Each structure stands twice: as C-alpha cells, then as structure tokens.
Amino acid sequence: MSNAYEASGVNIEQGYEAVERMKKHIDRTKRQEVMSQVGGFGGLFSLASHSYKEPVLVSGTDGVGTKILLAQQAGILNTVGIDCVAMCVNDVLAQGAEPLFFLDYLAVGHNDPSQIEQLVAGVAEGCVQAGAALIGGETAEMPDLYAKDEFDLAGFCVGIADKSALLDRQGVKEGDILIGLPSSGVHSNGFSLVRKIFFKDHQWSFDQCLSDGTKLIDALLTPTKIYVKDLMPLVKQGLIHGMAHITGGGFYENVPRMFNEDLCAHVQVTSWEKPLIFSTMQELGNIPEEEMYQVFNMGVGMVIAVAPENVDTVLASLPQAVKLGHMTRKTTTEQANIVLNFTEVEA
Structure with a gap:
C-alpha cells in the first residue's frame, strides 16, 4: 500500500490509535439519551425521555483562546479541555438551559496519540463536571497549517429548557x-x-x-x-x-x-x-x-x-x-x- 499521505505529513494509523485511546474517556460522559457510538458520521441524542412542554434547544460554541499557548509550552495538556467545555456550558447555563451534549474540534500539526488522549481526557472531564455527554468530535491533522507541537481546541454544546423557564432580559427586575x-x-x-x-x-x-x-x-x-x-x-x-x-x-x-x-x-x-x-x-x-x-x-x-x-x-x-x-x-x-x-x- 502506498504511503503517499504519510509522506505529506498525515499519519492515518496514528489517527486510528488516537480514537481508540479516546473511547474510555468518552465512556465516562455517557447519558441514557446517547444513541450513537464513537466513529459514526454524527452523534445521536434522543429527546424522547424529556417531558418539556415547549422545549427549546440552546447552543453555545467557544474555544480556549491564547491560554492554549501556555498549555502547549508547559506541556500540560489535560486541563484545557475542561476550559473548552466550561466556556460553552456556562454560556448555555446562563440562558437557563441544562447542557445535554458536547462536541469538540481538535486541530493538530502532528497526530501524537498520547497528546490527543490527554486533551480529550480534559474534554471528557469537563463534560462529566457539566453532566453533558461527549457524543462526537473531530481531530484534524494539518501539518501545513500548524507546527509539529501546535494544536487548537474548540467545541460546542447543546442544552435544553422549557420556553417559559428560559432566562432572558425580561426576568431581572428593579430591586433584585x-x-x-x-x-x-x-x-x-x-x-x-x-x-x-x-x-x-x-x-x-x-x-x-x-x-x-x-x-x-x-x-x-x-x-x-x-x-x-x-x-x-x-x-x-x-x-x-x-x-x-x-x-x-x-x-x-x-x-x-x-x-x-x-x-x-x-x-x-x-x-x-x-x-x-x-x-x-x-x-x-x-x-x-x-x-x-x-x-x-x-x-x-x-x-x-x-x-x-x-x-x-x-x-x-x-x-x-x-x-x-x-x-x-x-x-x-x-x-x-x-x-x-x-x-x-x-x-
């Protein structure tokens, strides 16, 4: 089999290994509504068990910003995933919604399975703290865009609330x-x-x-x-x-x-x-x-x-x-x- 893709800087086999390493961390975040397994084309999440009268889905997306540069330079990789989740779920919470699930996007210059596992372990820990399921994500190896030791991490969260229970600008009153x-x-x-x-x-x-x-x-x-x-x-x-x-x-x-x-x-x-x-x-x-x-x-x-x-x-x-x-x-x-x-x- 040709190794042309590897010669361009992308290692498919290491990508497979990274996914295998992720699975035990993703399993920690499971909720009963999750219908899909790691590796599908999309994450599936059932709302059938929820009894909201007027359900509203609330979404939020964010990254870690330049804090991630310090994590790269210090070689401390298992915490910024928590940051990524926190920035999203706290925004969803601010609307009065319960976070349901999270998806991450990890871009790397070089696919190091051990490094990726640490980053995703942080994401999973953030999901556990938020009670949200990690139902999918994407890891992209892009050697021409990122240096070998560089990476970036972002994600998004979807939550749910009853329409009448949403926190909006109308709720805050004089005297609060x-x-x-x-x-x-x-x-x-x-x-x-x-x-x-x-x-x-x-x-x-x-x-x-x-x-x-x-x-x-x-x-x-x-x-x-x-x-x-x-x-x-x-x-x-x-x-x-x-x-x-x-x-x-x-x-x-x-x-x-x-x-x-x-x-x-x-x-x-x-x-x-x-x-x-x-x-x-x-x-x-x-x-x-x-x-x-x-x-x-x-x-x-x-x-x-x-x-x-x-x-x-x-x-x-x-x-x-x-x-x-x-x-x-x-x-x-x-x-x-x-x-x-x-x-x-x-x-």
Missing part, C-alpha cells in the same frame, strides 16, 4: 439582589494580556511563584470553573431571575447582557476577596482598576440576579457565593448599565 459565584482563577479570557505582562514585559518563568508560593503556571492553567451542578437546581426551582457568565469583557460587558436597557446594576467590588493572580498582574502591568474589571473576572465567574425574598435560600445552597450589589432603575444621569463602586462601604 446580585450574587456572585467565585471563579477558579483567570478562567479562559484575557490571556493575550496575561502573557504580555508575565512573559514579554517581565520575563517570568513558569516555575516562578506568586507571593503565596503558588507556581505561576499552576495559577494560570487552573481550569475554568463549571457552574452547572451548582446552579441548575436553583434554575429549575425558579429562584434565579438572570445570569451572567463573566468571560471576555469582564463585568462591564457581561453583567448588562442579562437585563433590559432601563435597568442598572450596582456592584460593590469590595464585597469579595480577589485571587492573588489579579493583584499581581495589576501591579506588574500598572493597569487601572477599572480596566481590570473590563478584561478579567476578578474572582467572580458567574453573577446571578435573585429576588430579595429568595436571597437567603440561594445563599444557603451556594456557601461560597457572596452578595455583590443590587438592581435599580436606570436614571437619566447614568450613562452605563453598570456602576462599580470601588470604595469601601461603612457597615
């Missing part, structure tokens, strides 16, 4: 209380700035430690937190009026996405403790505080709006969450839909 759920760190946004600060401007090494002793690479590659299992029960109980996933654009861009233009979110930024990684970056980069909240999550990965009478119930279910602020009617003097208060409020 804003509650924040802690992030696990930088998550997967702002890494072009992260890399510039630490590695271009200050030449930090991966093993250099923050002031608390944490290695820099460990702090930066901590996977994005997945909030599905914490928040979905509250969504189904009707206790959440709105939800904002704090991703690219930080607080200023994402919080206003969950309510109408006639409202304004007031956030007291001294109400929670910021992870050390953010103050370290701010100091090294000499970044204004307002800009930090425009780029990063600053320690809060998800913001939810809750009716005042339900706050105690919600906080009891989310022991690490904190009250961040409240919703008001937007006044004629307010130009923006969010106001961040940076001064300490007296008790």
Whole structure:
C-alpha cells in the first residue's frame, strides 16, 4: 500500500490509535439519551425521555483562546479541555438551559496519540463536571497549517429548557439582589494580556511563584470553573431571575447582557476577596482598576440576579457565593448599565 499521505505529513494509523485511546474517556460522559457510538458520521441524542412542554434547544460554541499557548509550552495538556467545555456550558447555563451534549474540534500539526488522549481526557472531564455527554468530535491533522507541537481546541454544546423557564432580559427586575459565584482563577479570557505582562514585559518563568508560593503556571492553567451542578437546581426551582457568565469583557460587558436597557446594576467590588493572580498582574502591568474589571473576572465567574425574598435560600445552597450589589432603575444621569463602586462601604 502506498504511503503517499504519510509522506505529506498525515499519519492515518496514528489517527486510528488516537480514537481508540479516546473511547474510555468518552465512556465516562455517557447519558441514557446517547444513541450513537464513537466513529459514526454524527452523534445521536434522543429527546424522547424529556417531558418539556415547549422545549427549546440552546447552543453555545467557544474555544480556549491564547491560554492554549501556555498549555502547549508547559506541556500540560489535560486541563484545557475542561476550559473548552466550561466556556460553552456556562454560556448555555446562563440562558437557563441544562447542557445535554458536547462536541469538540481538535486541530493538530502532528497526530501524537498520547497528546490527543490527554486533551480529550480534559474534554471528557469537563463534560462529566457539566453532566453533558461527549457524543462526537473531530481531530484534524494539518501539518501545513500548524507546527509539529501546535494544536487548537474548540467545541460546542447543546442544552435544553422549557420556553417559559428560559432566562432572558425580561426576568431581572428593579430591586433584585446580585450574587456572585467565585471563579477558579483567570478562567479562559484575557490571556493575550496575561502573557504580555508575565512573559514579554517581565520575563517570568513558569516555575516562578506568586507571593503565596503558588507556581505561576499552576495559577494560570487552573481550569475554568463549571457552574452547572451548582446552579441548575436553583434554575429549575425558579429562584434565579438572570445570569451572567463573566468571560471576555469582564463585568462591564457581561453583567448588562442579562437585563433590559432601563435597568442598572450596582456592584460593590469590595464585597469579595480577589485571587492573588489579579493583584499581581495589576501591579506588574500598572493597569487601572477599572480596566481590570473590563478584561478579567476578578474572582467572580458567574453573577446571578435573585429576588430579595429568595436571597437567603440561594445563599444557603451556594456557601461560597457572596452578595455583590443590587438592581435599580436606570436614571437619566447614568450613562452605563453598570456602576462599580470601588470604595469601601461603612457597615
């Protein structure tokens, strides 16, 4: 048999091996609705067992961004798959939908079955954390597009909700209380700035430690937190009026996405403790505080709006969450839909 394709840089046999290595990780994500096996032309997922009156499918797609460059350079490959899933399922969750299944797209310069297994193992772990099935994907070996050690990872998620239970801009009301759920760190946004600060401007090494002793690479590659299992029960109980996933654009861009233009979110930024990684970056980069909240999550990965009478119930279910602020009617003097208060409020 001719080896012309291999001579061009694509190894079919290694592709087969990579698929075999994936199977045990994919099996961890199985749900009863999955109808297909790995290797088909499409993933099959049955909705017959769901009893929604007006079912709506909610989809989201994303990648890992330039955080993936650090994973490549550090040789730490089993966490960015969690990031990829998290960026998608948290967006779907923000609409009030339960994630059902996920598909990934992995592009590599060289098909190394061991490397691919680690990446897909991360994707599978993210799916397990989200309760979503990994029902398919694609691995593309493209030696002319990527260098031998380069890869990229993206994917998409599909979730489901009853039409009446969707979280949209109409749900958040004047007087609602804003509650924040802690992030696990930088998550997967702002890494072009992260890399510039630490590695271009200050030449930090991966093993250099923050002031608390944490290695820099460990702090930066901590996977994005997945909030599905914490928040979905509250969504189904009707206790959440709105939800904002704090991703690219930080607080200023994402919080206003969950309510109408006639409202304004007031956030007291001294109400929670910021992870050390953010103050370290701010100091090294000499970044204004307002800009930090425009780029990063600053320690809060998800913001939810809750009716005042339900706050105690919600906080009891989310022991690490904190009250961040409240919703008001937007006044004629307010130009923006969010106001961040940076001064300490007296008790």
